[in-house]
Amino acid sequence: MLRSLGQRPLAGSGEDPRVAGLRAAVSRLRRELAAHPAEFPDRGIAEDELAALAAMATHGIPETPRLRRSLLLIAGSIGSVSALAGGLSEVRAAVELFGESPRD
Template identity: 55%
Template sequence: MVRSDAVGQRAIRVPDAAEDDPRVCGLSAAVARLRAELDAYPARLHDRRTAEDELDALDVQIAEGVPSSDGLRHSLLLIVAAVGSVSALADALSGLRNAVELFGEAQEFRRVN
């Protein structure tokens, strides 16, 4: 079994200002679920470290307050690229995607006519 060296070592606290935002709490739960399922996944994954690093980046964004949709989408993209083909992680990954979507669309460049 191949597992992360940091299994069970993470505990992120949601800041007081963000505790009342159900999106932040849901995102935190989705990150924790995917991390737990990734840690428990027994097969060797070439990009496991990339996924773990991006889950850490999401934890940092959560710890700083309400995260930006751009940062969330960037991390989600890298996580999907790293482990998106692993069917055993599909439900947890879908939960993370759904949690990220609650933060709205990324800001798009708008041209003024």
């Protein structure tokens, strides 16, 4: 699914394919998280940050540092739930397409 992210947007759509890929990856992980039956302590954090990523993906090109912060919070909160590893990897790959964050 993410292989197509490097392609140019469809003629006339004007949408950045990175944003479309991020939106799709976040949507998938949100669905997987909602369907996951187990409760875990930081589930609310993951849900909140996925909602924040979804909102960022609807308002143009998101800021890379903010994307990375959300990714870290999501990974920290659901990283040990192996059933969500595929969706989390997809979100991580989508965030990485926005480039490196500046180093101090």
